[in-house]
Every structure is written in structure tokens, then in C-alpha cells.
Amino acid sequence: MDIQSRMQELVVRINQYNEAYYQNNESLISDQAFDELMHELQQLELQNPLFALPDSPTQRVGGTITKAFKSVIHQFPMLSLGNTYNEEDLRDFDERIKKTLGDEPYEYICELKFDGVALSFWYENGRLIKGVTRGDGTRGDDITENVKTIRRIPLTVNSEKFPKIFEVRGEGFMPISSFEKINEEKVAKGDAPLANPRNAASGTFKMQDSAEVARRNMDCFIYSFVGNEIPFQTHEEGLNLMSQQGFPVSPTWRKCASVDEILAYIHEWDEKRNDLPLNTDGIVIKINDLGQQERLGYTAKSPRWAISFKYPSEIAQTKIESLSYQVGRTGNITPVANLHPVYLAGTVIKRASVHNANEIQRLDLHEGDSVFIEKGGEIIPKITGVDLTKRSNGAIPFNFPTHCPECHGELVRLPGEANHYCVNETACPPQIKGKIEHFIQRKALNIENIGVETIDLLYEKGIIKNAADLYALSELSFWGLEGFQQKSIANILQSIEKSKQIPFRQVLFGLGIRHVGATIAEKLVLAFHSLDNLAAANYDELIAIPEIGDRIAISILDYFNNPMNLAIISKLREAKIQLAEDLQEIVLEGESLVGKSFVISGVFENFEREELKAKIIANGGKVVSSISSKLDYLVAGNNMGPAKLEKANQLNIKILSEEEFLALLS
Numbered sequence: 001m002d003i004q005s006r007m008q009e010l011v012v013r014i015n016q017y018n019e020a021y022y023q024n025n026e027s028l029i030s031d032q033a034f035d036e037l038m039h040e041l042q043q044l045e046l047q048n049p050l051f052a053l054p055d056s057p058t059q060r061v062g063g064t065i066t067k068a069f070k071s072v073i074h075q076f077p078m079l080s081l082g083n084t085y086n087e088e089d090l091r092d093f094d095e096r097i098k099k100t101l102g103d104e105p106y107e108y109i110c111e112l113k114f115d116g117v118a119l120s121f122w123y124e125n126g127r128l129i130k131g132v133t134r135g136d137g138t139r140g141d142d143i144t145e146n147v148k149t150i151r152r153i154p155l156t157v158n159s160e161k162f163p164k165i166f167e168v169r170g171e172g173f174m175p176i177s178s179f180e181k182i183n184e185e186k187v188a189k190g191d192a193p194l195a196n197p198r199n200a201a202s203g204t205f206k207m208q209d210s211a212e213v214a215r216r217n218m219d220c221f222i223y224s225f226v227g228n229e230i231p232f233q234t235h236e237e238g239l240n241l242m243s244q245q246g247f248p249v250s251p252t253w254r255k256c257a258s259v260d261e262i263l264a265y266i267h268e269w270d271e272k273r274n275d276l277p278l279n280t281d282g283i284v285i286k287i288n289d290l291g292q293q294e295r296l297g298y299t300a301k302s303p304r305w306a307i308s309f310k311y312p313s314e315i316a317q318t319k320i321e322s323l324s325y326q327v328g329r330t331g332n333i334t335p336v337a338n339l340h341p342v343y344l345a346g347t348v349i350k351r352a353s354v355h356n357a358n359e360i361q362r363l364d365l366h367e368g369d370s371v372f373i374e375k376g377g378e379i380i381p382k383i384t385g386v387d388l389t390k391r392s393n394g395a396i397p398f399n400f401p402t403h404c405p406e407c408h409g410e411l412v413r414l415p416g417e418a419n420h421y422c423v424n425e426t427a428c429p430p431q432i433k434g435k436i437e438h439f440i441q442r443k444a445l446n447i448e449n450i451g452v453e454t455i456d457l458l459y460e461k462g463i464i465k466n467a468a469d470l471y472a473l474s475e476l477s478f479w480g481l482e483g484f485q486q487k488s489i490a491n492i493l494q495s496i497e498k499s500k501q502i503p504f505r506q507v508l509f510g511l512g513i514r515h516v517g518a519t520i521a522e523k524l525v526l527a528f529h530s531l532d533n534l535a536a537a538n539y540d541e542l543i544a545i546p547e548i549g550d551r552i553a554i555s556i557l558d559y560f561n562n563p564m565n566l567a568i569i570s571k572l573r574e575a576k577i578q579l580a581e582d583l584q585e586i587v588l589e590g591e592s593l594v595g596k597s598f599v600i601s602g603v604f605e606n607f608e609r610e611e612l613k614a615k616i617i618a619n620g621g622k623v624v625s626s627i628s629s630k631l632d633y634l635v636a637g638n639n640m641g642p643a644k645l646e647k648a649n650q651l652n653i654k655i656l657s658e659e660e661f662l663a664l665l666s
């Protein structure tokens with residue numbers, strides 16, 4: 001291919017990747033592969049300026065605005081950053097700075113490069129008036145309602161410390177913990193999981209429903225201050241001012257005097273960054289002095305006074321040996337790729353999840369394919385692409401099976417769902433065992449002392465056929481089974497007995513009705529109070545309940561129409577399991593603590609600990625167990641542990657005495 005066609009091809013491809021990435025929150029290739037293509041294009045344009053195309057992605061910030069929001073014009077453009085992957089490029093960057101600044105001394109500030117989406121917060125007279133996305137750099141989407149859900153972004157600041165009008169900018173992100181929780185729920189419902197925290201963040205900030213954004217616990221780190229009037233001379237002073245005035249500035253930045261010091265910082269954080277609550281994909285190096293920044297200036301796309309150093313992403317290449325299909329407790333079929341073992345980011349990887357049939361199709365997987373696997377925010381690596389150059393002629397594409405690999409029952413796929421299901425619920429062993437395992441878990445009947453192996457064994461031996469059979473177990477049932485001492489049998493039976501006190505909402509979750517997770521179970525108990533009422537409810541009564549839609553309603557009706565399930569319920573009733581509960585919506589006493597979190601420590605004069613806890617909840621607050629930088633208050637009684645006190649002091653957490661706490665309530 002000649003140079004001109006290659007340049008054309010690169011422009012088309014990169015523009016496609018940009019569109020998928022910024023508009024659909026989808027990565028069609030890995031970031032590193034993307035950056036390599038971009039780099040190739042930049043080099044070719046430098047060497048062949050006459051062939052450079054006007055719509056080249058090297059000349060523009062990658063994002064776009066969407067129609068769903070009002071767009072606003074940035075007073076100062078929001079730019080991208082140049083990037084480097086190695087020491088040599090970093091030294092080149094430093095040389096360029098040295099050349100422009102002549103003999104002047106200069107220093108750098110290194111920060112982590114947070115992997116989320118750039119956001120700008122506009123303040124006027126000390127009040128937050130707008131939150132805006134980067135968009136195409138010139139115009140962004142007005143997503144004020146959504147950014148207001150970020151609890152750490154102050155709605156007001158001390159107006160004496162700042163000019164009348166200014167902006168702060170930072171990276172909005174979805175904490176890994178929220179990401180994992182949302183995906184757990186999605187997978188349980190049979191929905192496709194979110195791909196990675198970055199794409200999830202960018203999708204979330206562009207949702208229309210800000211209540212849903214609020215539920216996702218989004219967060220932000222601020223890293224820059226912009227305006228016509230800047231009340232400081234260096235970036236360092238800016239970071240200090242912003243953090244003193246209540247902006248969430250990550251304390252991980254460091255001042256560095258030389259490239260060697262920068263390299264030490266890079267090295268140090270390569271390991272430590274795994275402990276942070278969010279993904280980071282590198283570090284950002286900025287000239288500290290604002291006057292020098294001004295003189296170094298900007299290209300069309302990025303500042304000349306800053307650069308990012310990206311950590312190589314953790315990618316490996318290996319061969320697919322086979323695909324297996326796992327059957328979950330609700331009969332959902334998950335394809336899993338068995339890989340030729342390969343070393344990736346500290347562990348040997350043998351398997352990767354492929355999620356569902358759509359994913360097989362999207363990747364166009366063939367038998368024996370050589371694939372790229374990547375470790376993102378998730379623990380389980382995923383296949384991000386196929387190396388087509390290594391596919392042999394005549395390779396056969398994987399076809400989704402038509403029958404269940406375990407019971408040979410037929411598989412069905414309901415309209416609108418990504419998953420295939422084995423509907424042979426009553427005779428498919430992994431479904432039966434999976435349902436019993438689901439039933440005993442902590443969030444359900446919380447039956448301790450009994451594990452997956454014991455369930456397997458009791459099921460294989462024909463001693464239990466469903467969860468209700470657990471209540472018919474006696475010492476005799478274990479007779480002749482290997483590995484059970486009298487003591488462990490007694491423990492098992494005791495745990496089973498204890499589960500008869502578990503409240504109905506957990507029992508309902510434990511029944512394992514498809515799409516009825518713990519939260520939905522609670523909603524149902526609030527509305528119906530007993531299993532009998534729920535079983536008698538019709539479709540209209542079900543969908544009248546908040547958050548119960550078509551899919552859940554149908555699944556509940558199906559469940560109670562199945563005689564097998566009715567037989568299980570009748571056995572549970574005989575065993576005196578809780579099948580009713582008078583659950584009431586918590587009515588708040590007051591709202592003075594809404595949105596605030598508390599740790600309770602020590603002994604109190606007016607309250608028992610539990611009372612204090614109830615008081616906080618009744619006024620809209622949240623009680624957490626450990627002190628972190630996100631905590632609002634530590635309520636300190638007598639005899640509080642010195643370690644807690646020290647930690648709270650270190651993190652600048654406000655400490656309340658009992659009296660101060662009471663004052664907060666009124």
C-alpha cells in the first residue's frame with residue numbers, strides 16, 4: 001500500500017474508533033493499539049504534510065457533543081494530552097521544554113492520570129452553576145444535574161478565596177466498587193455487563209435520569225483551575241488552594257525537579273495504583289510555573305507544557321483451545337473460553353468469560369483462534385480481539401449450541417435478552433444444585449457449615465433434590481458418607497435449624513425466582529408482606545409496584561404456576577420457615593443527616609450504640625464501619641481507640657462529641 005492510501009486508511013479507522021469510543025462508550029480495540037495507530041498517522045503527516053487530510057484525528061480532540069443535552073461553549077477549550085510510552089519520549093519532551101525556556105530553571109508536577117471522563121465545573125459568586133463534558137473540546141454537553149450527584153463536589157465555596165467567575169476541571173469516574181456491584185446485578189438479571197469503569201463512567205454521566213446516576217455513586221478528582229483571573233502563580237499553589245477549599249484533589253501528586261525524579265514517581269505508582277478506588281492509565285507531567293506554561297503554549301489539540309506517560313496496558317496473546325458452556329442456577333448459559341495458559345499481569349490465565357452469543361458474534365470467534373486478552377478493572381480477563389493473521393484457512397466459526405451441555409434439554413432465547421437459557425429447570429443438575437447453593441448463601445437463608453461440595457455430594461447421592469429437602473436432613477442422612485464427623489453433622493443441622501428465623505425478605509430472595517434479586521425481594525415484601533399474598537397477585541398488581549416491570553412480573557407469575565415450586569414452598573411451610581414479614585418503609589424523623597456518613601466509636605452517655613445508629617439512620621444518615629477519606633463524621637464517645645482517632649485526624653475527618661452530634665440533629 002502506498003503512503004497516501006495508508007494515511008487515508010488510518011484516518012478512516014481512527015475516526016471509526018473515536019466514534020465508537022466517544023459516542024457509544026465502546027472500545028473496539030485496546031487503548032494501546034489505538035495510540036499506536038495515532039502515532040503512526042502523526043509520523044506520516046509530519047513526513048508527508050502534503051498528504052495530511054483536513055479531517056485528520058491528529059488535529060482535533062476526539063469527543064463529540066450529543067443531542068440529548070443542551071450544548072454549551074467552553075470559555076477555554078478543553079484539550080487532550082500528548083502521550084508517551086517510554087523513557088526516551090519523556091526525555092525528548094524534557095529537551096523540548098529546556099530549549100524553549102532557555103536557561104531558566106523549571107520544575108514539574110506529576111499527577112496520576114485518572115481513567116474516567118474530563119468534566120468542567122463552572123462557579124459564579126462561589127456557587128456551582130454548571131457541569132459540562134469535554135465534548136469536542138470547543139463545545140460540551142451541559143450535564144449539571146448529573147454532576148451534582150457527585151457528593152464530593154462542593155455546591156458552594158468560600159467566594160472570598162476565589163475570583164467571581166472560574167472553572168475547575170477534573171476527571172469524573174465510576175469507583176471500581178460501584179462498577180463491580182452494578183455488573184453483579186446486571187449479570188444476575190441476564191443483562192450484558194458494562195465493559196470497563198471508564199466506558200461505564202462516560203455512559204453514566206450522559207444518562208437522562210440523574211436519580212440513576214446518583215445510585216451509581218460517581219466520583220471525581222479535580223486537577224486544574226481555569227479562568228481569566230488566577231489567584232496563584234504555580235500549579236502547586238492551585239492544587240493546595242483547591243484542596244484547602246474543599247475540592248476533591250487527590251493527594252497523590254508530587255513535585256519533581258528532573259526526569260529521573262519523574263521516572264521514580266512512575267515506577268512507584270506502577271504498583272501502588274492497584275490499591276486506588278479507580279483505574280489509572282498513567283501519569284501526567286505538567287510544568288509547575290503558570291508563566292512558563294503560558295510561554296510554552298498549545299497545539300490545536302494539547303498543551304505543550306504537559307504530557308502523559310501511559311503504563312503499557314496488560315495484554316497477552318494466546319490460543320483458544322475450546323469453548324465450554326456453563327449452566328447457571330437460573331439456566332442461563334455462559335460461554336467460557338478455555339485458553340492455552342498464558343502469563344498476564346502477575347497471574348497465569350487459563351480461562352476468559354465471553355458473556356453470551358452476541359459477544360461470540362461480535363468477536364467472530366473461530367475454533368483455534370489466536371486472541372488478545374486484557375485485564376481491565378475486572379478480575380476475570382476478557383478477550384478483546386482476534387489476531388486474524390493467525391487464523392488458519394478453513395477454521396470453523398463457533399456456533400452457539402442448541403441444547404444444554406448438561407441435561408441435553410433445549411435452549412431458548414427470549415426476545416430482547418442476550419442470554420440463552422436451558423428451560424429444563426426441574427431436571428438439569430447444575431440448575432438444581434445452583435438453586436440450593438443460592439438458597440443457603442449469606443444474603444439468603446444464611447446456612448453456615450455447609451459448602452458447595454456437601455451440596456454436590458448430598459445431591460449426587462439422591463439425599464436432597466431441592467432446597468426444601470435440607471429441612472428433612474437428620475443425623476441418619478449422613479450415614480455412610482465419608483468425611484463427616486459427628487461434630488460437623490451437628491453443626492450443619494444446627495445452622496439449618498437457625499435459618500428458620502431468617503426474615504421473609506431473605507427467604508424470598510433465596511427462592512431464586514429469576515430476576516428477583518435482594519433489592520427486588522425487599523420491594524415485594526414491602527408491598528405484599530407474605531408469600532401467600534405474593535402468590536395470589538396478578539400481573540397488574542405486580543407491575544403497579546415501583547421497579548417491578550414486565551420481565552420481573554412474568555417471571556414471578558411463571559414461578560408460582562409451576563407445581564414443582566409449589567411443592568417446595570409447601571415443604572418450607574411445614575418446616576416453619578418465615579413466609580411473612582411486616583416490613584415497613586423507614587419513615588425519616590428528620591433530614592438533617594441526609595447524605596452524610598458516620599463512624600461510631602467508644603461508649604456514650606445518652607445512647608446505646610445501636611440507638612445511636614438508629615438515630616443516624618432515622619435522620620437520613622449512613623453508618624459505615626471504617627474510616628476513609630470519604631467519611632463525613634466520626635462520633636467519638638468515651639474510651640475510643642487511639643488508632644481510630646489518629647486515622648481520623650490524619651484524614652482531616654470532623655470528629656463529633658456526643659453533644660455536637662445532638663446539635664447536628666436539631
Ligand SMILES: NC(=O)c1ccc[n+]([C@@H]2O[C@H](COP(=O)([O-])OP(=O)(O)OC[C@H]3O[C@@H](n4cnc5c(N)ncnc54)[C@H](O)[C@@H]3O)[C@@H](O)[C@H]2O)c1
Binds near residue numbers: 017029080113115116
Ligand atoms: N480503544 C479505543 O477504541 C479508543 C478510541 C479513542 C480513544 N481512546 C483512548 O483515549 C485516548 C484519547 O483520549 P483523550 O483525548 O481524552 O486523551 P487522554 O485520555 O490520553 O488524555 C487527556 C485526558 O486525560 C485526563 N486526565 C486524567 N488525569 C489527568 C490529570 N491528572 N491531569 C490532566 N488530565 C488528566 C483528562 O480527562 C484529559 O482530557 C487515546 O489515547 C486512547 O487511549 C481509545
Ligand SMILES: [Zn+2]
Binds near residue numbers: 424
Ligand atoms: Zn440443562
